[in-house]
Amino acid sequence: MKKNFKIIGITLLIVLGLLIAIPFAFQGKITDMVKKVINDNLNAKVEFNDVSLSFIRSFPKAHVNVNDLVITNFEPFKDETLATAKGIAFSMSIKELFKDINKEPIVINSISVDEVLLALKTDEFGNNNYDITKTDNTVSPKGNKNNFALNIEDYSINNSALTYIDEGTNVSVYITKLNHAGHGIFSSETSELETTSEANVSLSIDSTNYLSNNTIKLDALIGLDLSNNTYTFKENQGFINELPIEFKGHIQQLDNGQDIDITFENPESDFKNFLAVIPKVYSKNIENVQTTGDFKIKGTIKGLSSEETIPNFDISITSNNASFKYPDLPKRVSNINISTFIKNTTGNVDDTFVDIKTLDFIIDGDVFKSSATLKNLTKNMLVNANINGVLNLANIAKAYPITLETPLTGILRGNFNTAFDMKAIETNAYARIKNSGSVSITDFIFSSEAIANPIHITEANMDFNTGTVSLNNFKVKTGDSDLNATGTIKNLLGFLLSDGNLQGDFKVNSSLFKVSDFMTENVATQKKKIINEDESLKIPAFLDCTINANANTVVYDNLNLKDVKGTLVIKDQKASLYNLTSSMFDGALALAGDVTTKGKTPNFNLNLNANDFDIAKSFNGMELLQNLAPIAKLLQGKLNTNITLKGNLDNDFSPVLSSVTGNALAELLSTKFNTDQSKLISSLEGALNFIDFDTLNLNDLKTQFEFADGKVAVKPFKLKYEDIAIEISGTHGFDKTVDYKAIFNVPTKYLGSDVNRLIGKIDMVEANSLSIPVTAKITGSFTNPTVKTDLSSGVKNLTQQLIKIEKQKLLNQSKDKVKNMLGDIVGANKTKTDSIKKLQDNSVKDILSGIIKPQGTQTDSIPTDSTKTPEKKIKNVLGGLLGGQKKTQKDTVN
Template sequence: MKKALKILGGIIITLFLILLIAPFAFQSQIKDLVKNYINDNLNAKVEFTDVDLSLIQNFPKAHVSVDNLVITNNAPFKDETFATVKSISFSMPLPELFKNTSEGPMVINSIHVNEAMVTLKTDKLGNNNYDITKESPETPTTEDSTENGFAFEIEDYSISNSAITYLDETSKMEVYITELNHSGKGVFSAETSELDTETETNVSFSMDSTNHLTNNHFKLDALLALDLENSKYTFKENKALINQLPLEFDGYVQLMDEGQDIDLTFQNPGSSFKDFLALIPETYSKDLDKVETNGDFKISGAVKGLLSEETIPTFDIAITSNNAAFKYPDLPKGINDITINTIIKNETGEKDDTYVDIKTLNFAIDQDKFKSSATIRNLTSNMQVQAFVDGVLNLSNLTKAYPISLENELSGILKGNINTSFDMDAVENNRYERIKTSGNLTLTDLIYSSEGFQNPIQIETASLDFNPSIVNVTNFKARTGQSDLQMNGSLKNFMGFIFGKNKLQGNFNLNSNNLVVNDFMTSEVENSEDTSANNAESSPTKIPDFLDCTIQAKANTVVYDNLELKNLNGTLSIKDQEANLQNMTANIFDGTLALMGTVSTKNDTPTFNMNLGAEDFDISKSFKDLELLQALAPIAKFLEGQLNTTISLNGNLDEQMTPSLNSISGSAFAELLTREINTSNSPLLNQLDNTFNFIDFDALSDKDLKTDLVFDNGQVNVKPFKLAYKDIDIEISGSHGFDQNMNYKAVLDVPAKYLGSEVNRLIGKINDNEVNNISIPVTANITGAISNPAISTDLNASVSKLTQQLIEIQKEKLLNEGAGAIKDLLSGIGQAQESAHQESATDSTETTTNNSNTVQQGIKNVLGGLLNKQKKESDSIK
């Protein structure tokens, strides 16, 4: 017995080892089989990482799995991924592995797909990316189609954790099926059989950019009768859930050559109004089982006809509710007097003939009643809308009656009575004659809070009157923080903005007594971690691309940063993410500011191009508070007086929409009308004052100056301009950076009399008008920073050169004076001799003696005078 058990055990172990090892022997055969099938049947690029075979996992059946399957389309969807599947597995009878292709198709009993991502696409030309099966030369019969492939005798199948996307560019339809889990059990080989299925998924559906379903949850447990010979599938026992709304189906779907023949009816099995709330996505309905409801709710429908490329089935869906109400137990208010009467219908099978008729949609919260009705036709082409709204709505009651989560506080009273009729073609193409809207809308005491604003926005009143093509804003008053706004004007194409993608066009008059720009800026992040995260993800403020409007603005006071502007007046035009300022004026710094230019946020980095004019600015105030003026002329902040300037500049704006100094370029003309210069607070002027002790910079005789500036890439080039101190002319030129580093040259035309006692003694000895008016150029090179300047001059060298020049002039003058004295001596001798000849006849002896004495005295006088003069001059030089 023991020996028999050992033999039996050995056989079992041997068989187990054979089953375990055998797949390795057939691995290559299985891979070849899969590759051959793909190549024979698919017109696409298919890749997979591995094919595994197990004889144990589903024993006595073989288990084959393909891992990481990727299917990529050929033209016209070349290189686009059609499907990815993490794993797909098959089970089949073990003998099927050894079947020769000539023996018939290989039988498959089960298929399991895990994590499949499939994208179905139809392009504008009608090409389908899922048409990837190869066409045979002749249309095969059903029997022939499986001759060399697979025969499916399915007992069970499943699709888990998968997603399907359908994109149709021709109809602008998008369907997203996510978190798909579907399974079925049955036998497909019999002519008639049953299939028991379970399906659960989330569905989103949009058409022409309008969302009809957004991640709605669907669940369906259905028992289907299968008539495989006639391709007819009949719903026998089923239960569906749309969100939490239960539905029951009856009828069938039959596949035909021209399409699908559908005959279905459905309804919710109960009639409680709670079924209506179940239609709302669970995220918003919340705790549905605890809601108290009254009244009925019924949804029923029938779908019958052919679904093909040209037609759709006719259908008639009715949604009704009468005198219903509901209240959430944790909320103070309920919604009452709910009446719904809606029909969704198509009577012809033509897509364009589908229409929605909302005959009644009424409700009340407390004493506020809301009534509405609408008819929508031509859903798939040029949609036509007729609608009516009349009622009062206290916005603060929304969160008190329904568990909706609002990120920000909202309150106020909305009153409206509006009739409208339009078609989408008219809306999208601004054909105002086909847009008929009348009525009025009033909003009072609205309080709205948002992280985008420093303070809540309080709208005291906003009144809109609707005319056929224009909406008049007759009254708008609002406050936020310290700012107040009053506005009126008109809007064009309001319906195009609300229902389409058109721009909001309008003209407005805006008035404000006090406008603080920071009230409209994003609030600062308080902690450092949030600040870092905010900076990492921060992006510049964008001008909305939907705005196309002109605003005539007036404000008594505008506060921007540390600046306060008075009597602002001008025009602001906004279009294509660009703001254009025209004739904008304001009073600031005791003068007048004029602005013209543009700000654009079209690109990632906002830009500006501005012309500024300043008239009678107080110099010290303006240069103290305006960073731009400090950068252009930093020394001017130490002046007292008035400034007139015109500045043309362009550059980039940062995240706070302020100019980035290192990016700006342009030019400026400045006129400074100064009354006083304060050198004590200026290291530069103080050092210049010490360097040139013969100039008192506080007492410049001509303090008014004009100069031209050119700036680019953070560098300011100053064209030469002139100053004067008494009889000293000063010319200044050079450049400085916005980083306050300087490279300037000042050339002073200095009269010699300011250059020391030695120079002045030399000038006095020469005593010549030309010498008295002599001057020399003195150059001062100014470098370093405004706060720590470095000044070098050639003053000493210039004084030494002038001294040598004066000495040479004096020598030349002495030589000229000596030659003149000798000439006078010779002239005196000649005159004495002539006198002696004339007197010789009277008394020769006496005359001779006298003449001799006269000549001797004349020579003595001349020589004595010359020598004495030379001596004095020599002493003077010493």
Template sequence: MKKFLKIIGIVLLVFIAILVAIPFVLESKIDTIFQNYADNNLDADLTFDDVSLSLISSFPKAEVSVKNLKITNRAPFKGENLAIAKSISFEMAISELFKGTDEPLEVNEVIADELLLVLKTNKTGAVNYDIVKTSEPNPTKPADSSSSFSFDIDNYKINNSAFTYIDEGSDIKFYLTEINHSGKGIFSGDISELDTKTEANISLAMDSTEYLSNNRIKLDALIDIDLDQDKYSFKENKGYINELPLEFEGFVQLVEAGQQIDISFKNPESSFKDLMAVIPKAYAKNLEQVATSGQFTMNGIIKGLNSDDTIPGFDINLNSDNASFKFPDLPKSVRNIIIDATVKNTTGNIDDTFVDLNKLNFQIDEDVFKSEIHLKNLTKNMLVDANLDGVLNLANITKAYPVELENELKGILKGKIHTAFDMNAIETNAYQRIKNDGSVSISDFVFSSEDLINPLQINKADLTFKPGTVSLNRFDALTGKSDLSATGTITNLLGFLLSDKKLQGHFNVNSNTFAISDFMSEDDAEAKSNTSSTTTTTSESLKIPAFLDCSITANAKTVIYDNLNLKNVKGRLNIKDQNANLQDMTTDIFNGQLGLSGNVSTKDVKPSFDMKLAMQNFDISESFAGLEMLEALAPIAKVLKGKLNSTIDVSGFLDSTFSPDLSSISGYALASIITEKINSENSPLLTSLDSKLDFINFDDFILKDLVTNLSFKDGQVSVKPFTINYKDIPIEVSGTHSFANVMNYSAVLQVPAKYLGSEVNRLIGKINDNEVNKISIPITANIGGTFSSPNVKTDLTTGISNLTQQLIEIEKQKLIGQGKDKIKDLLGGIMNGQQNPTKTDSTSTTDTTVPTKPVDSIPTKPVDSTQSTEDKVKEGVGNILEGILGGRKKSNKKVQDSTKN
């Protein structure tokens, strides 16, 4: 006995060892079978990570598992995945493993985990699932059955998988997700029975319209399979769409032309709650607690040939009469619900499908809404004929139905409209084929959104529908501090609502107060308050809506933009492609008037503008303090008191707050200044100039009719030379400055000699000649630094010195002709008159000197610029004496000739 048990134990150990060892021997064979099958039969690339074989866990059968299987398409879908599976396992008899490579394997069970299957048809009609190779049979060569499979499946499962079908030509997208499907069969000859269970989420979209959105479906189907007739009959079948139960029966039979279908279905119950069950759970919570009344029935027939040219005919009906529902946690109920709807196709031609919504009526409180809609030619140029009539309190929507709106919505909507059109007429703006008749009004409408910083309140709006146009008879609205009233016409309202058309029309808009900040998003408003106009931010800029294609005639008493109050704003805007064209815009501001024309575009990432501005009678101090761009162009102008007329052509970019980005602007300006006075007290530049030029008082300047030209680009302003007059002193100014206020200017003053000190004036008086009284010299002031910290240099001292030499030379020539006594008198008078000379500026120096008239006949000493005026005069007189006395003999004849004359 012990020997027998020992033998049994040894056999078991050997058997277990064989079960463990066989997989290592056979796995390479199975791997080869898979790869050979793909190479010989598939026009696609098959890859997988690993093939494993187990005999122990599935004993007495063998289990083969393929990990991370992937089938990748070739052209024209190159690189796209047709199928991906985390794992696929096959169960078969162990004896199948010992067959030759030329014999097919018989598989009994298949289980797929996380299978993703994508079927696709592109716009040319090519499909990605036609991957099986086709070849002409060779009668001289036997069919190659190596590395093939045969299936005798009595159990299969698909776990946590997904299926996608996309038809780009027809714009159809069909999705099944979270698929769990299993089936098992009883197979006996040609007639078998398959019992299946399926759960999944279904979504369907056609022509960008979503008809099903993640609806839950369940199907328990018992199917008779007649393999001889290729006929599949449904019996004892029950399915669910969300919680709506449906029973169906009939068959599908494969025929040469396609599939012959004959199926009927109905909902086994007749409660209105069955209809509520179709609503996706995301939009209707706690359906089991909803109180309903009334009946609902749904039934249909699908019968006919499904082929490349035809579809089965169908007749689907939905009916409900005097139904109601009320959610337990909501105060309002929806009652008197009447539904009479039919979807039909009686010809098998898909274009002949039509929908008749004969009645869709309901009532909330005392508000009754009625509608009737008929749709034909659904797949081509759809025809629409609809009647809408009723009253709807928008605030009651969330009180009667548990929909979670992102934004507040309330108001009373009233309408009675009949419309008939075809979709092609909307797409091509064929208004003669759009038949509209009726009116719509809304009152006390309130809408809030994260895109609006304040809720929008429409007190009253009235629209009248006519063929081709919609008239906006009245529109009164408030938001924040702003009020709006408008009238106008809309030419394609249906195109805007039902397709991707832009909103076209013309509007007349009036406002008492229009605050730009009321129409900014919260992020933009924050950016406006926290950044300057020369700073760009990462927040999104304001955008002109892309859907607008209209013209607006505007009239606003007050427009508030940032710190500016614009009065009596009038003009016209043409808006298209995110571009606003301003025409004849005028406004009262800074006690004057501003005119604008040009463009603003927000189409690109950074908004841009190109404008012409005309300023008339602007208060200079107010405008330069209020407009940063003006202050950057001419910072010195803010010290002026008076009026400004100017034209400016400017282009550049706008920052996130819709203000000009000063570093980007370029253009030119022409300015005419009308002023009576300069306020130099708060100007370091004028104070510095005043200290250098003591004969000028800037407060006495009169800049009447001053005209200047300037250009600007890349942050630099260039001022063309212009001349201003101070009394009888003309001053020519030119130069440049940057937006950072770094200056490089020069001012050339033609200064009459009489302003240059008492010494110069005594010389002029002694000469006593009208021509001498007209003498003036150029004094140059070079201005650098910044407007707040200027650096001013003048050549005033050198100019006075040179003038003194000129005057002495003139007097010398006169004395030569008048004799020795006159020279003594003049010299004595000059010397006696130098007791209390008037001091002039001797501190400023410059690199620039004023050329003087050469003196050939009188030897002079070099002039020391550091000498006082008194010293210079004495030295000049000395030079005269030296010249006269030293050259007396040589000049005697000339003196005698002069005396004779």
């Protein structure tokens, strides 16, 4: 017995080993077989990662698996991916592996496809990316055109998705979570196929969604008559969301299309079936909903489906005097009447139309009625709609389990008719857009975490006219702010129904407008929720409007603008501001400029004019002015300025200071320094004893400056302190660093009695007009400045002035001597004339030598002691002017 078990065990091990080992011997054959199938049947680029063979998985049949399949199109869809599949598995008899694929057909028994992504597309020229099968008229040695035969018992498509886009008709179909399985015999002429299907389906035509991720289920028993190419639906029930649909009929494949004859209807007529059509995410659990009345869907589809025609169809959706009430909601929707027909009686797709004869309901006594017709659906759709009714918006959430981020309140009233064709909407052909009637809303309140305060629309009235909508009244309050607007809206339907712009002209008035009322403290966080951190906010591309604004008071941060008037034009992602005027800082402001967000980085241009601004208030209140002229906040008085600047904006629309460029002209009126708070002024006073900044005269001072790359360059400007002329120039950065130079031309009377006596010996008149330039270099920052003085150029300058005066004086004396000599030498020869000239030059040189280098009789005028030279004496005196205790003018002169 043990021997028998041993033999059986060895045999099983050998068989198992063969089942594992043999597939490796066939691996090349299987790969060749798959490649041949592809090359013989498909006109596309096909790639796959691996082909495997197993005898164990589906023993006693062979199991073939193709992994990571990718199919890519040739022209006219070159390099576009048609399909991908994680795995495709086939099972077949082991004997099929021993056949010659060039001589005998291979029979496949089952197919399983996992995670297929199929992208079907028809372009505007009618080309299909799925037309990739080859037309092959060659015949195999046994007379077969194809070396594969299907004897399928089972097939399945698992966890897959399909997209179909028709660019010509603007039809889009998206199928997700697709699971489909079938069981049957295809080898017999007549048989049955049993299938189960489930998927989520979305359908849109001309940007209108007819299905939105609706769940579709179908269990179908299909009779197969392969000899007549006829497929008959026997026992079938499908589901649209939770609405059951039973259908019967057949489809026959013809040479020129398919002959279709199908009827369908919902087996029950309870109105709860209507709620079952709505996706569960919106309708919630309908099991305990109380309903009255009926709901019925019936339809027939009959005729030829071909490239030229579609089947005739007649679909009706009706409900009479129905109602529903959710058990946990207080309001009931009653008197529901629906009468809708979708028909085509000619077989021409353009003759399809939708007739919504009635769509009425009542919520808590508010009656709403509507009707509409839609014709010419596939081309230039014609729409005619009527709405007449009242809706209390708060009752919507009380009657239907809709989930709103914020509750709605307000009463909506409407009575209007609209008739148009879609091309008129798309091309703004207003004459073909026939509107009439009116819509109003009262006490509408909207609140959200994205805004600081609830928005309360107390009243809004609109009249619909041909092509336009008149906004007769629009009153809004939020926080402390109020708005009242009137105007005209163009292309409202184009904006709502297609990709058109929202056009309009508006007048907006406000007694108080606080910008903070429309923002939140965490506004940056809110912005990051709607934009990528690397992207900037955008002005909506659909806005095309002009706003004429008038506000008594506008409050922005700590700025209070009075009597604000101006025009804002928004178009093509650009907001342009024209002639904005306001009163602020006890003066007048005028603004013009624009902001554009069309490019990757938003940018701005701005021109600002200010007249009679209070300097202290304006420079403490406006960050822009603080950066352009930080020292100005120390001034007291009035300012006139014109500033032109441009630059980039960051993600929350604040200027990027390093990108700002421009120029400015500033004029100071009746201005003086407030020196008590400035370390810069105290540093200058400590270095310059001859000036008192408290009495510095800045009246009618004008200066120009330019800014770029984060720096402000101030062009040289002049001012006076009593009889001291001052010239200032330099640069500072937006980071508050400074690099300035101030030149003080100090009259010699400030140099003391010794220097003035020295100068007086030369010429007392000239001494009163002499001055010495003292240069102060200011570096560091406004909060921590460094002041250094430079005397070398001043001393050299004064010395040169003294030499120039003495030289001129001596030259004048020489001329007098020459004149006297000429009287005695009248008629002398040329030799005497040369002697006179030489005498004149020598006399000048002798006198000047006493100034340049002390010697001889000049000792009384200029001391011979090197420490008492004019240059040394000037340096000694200036040492008392720079630093130390401040002196008055009188003390210095004496």
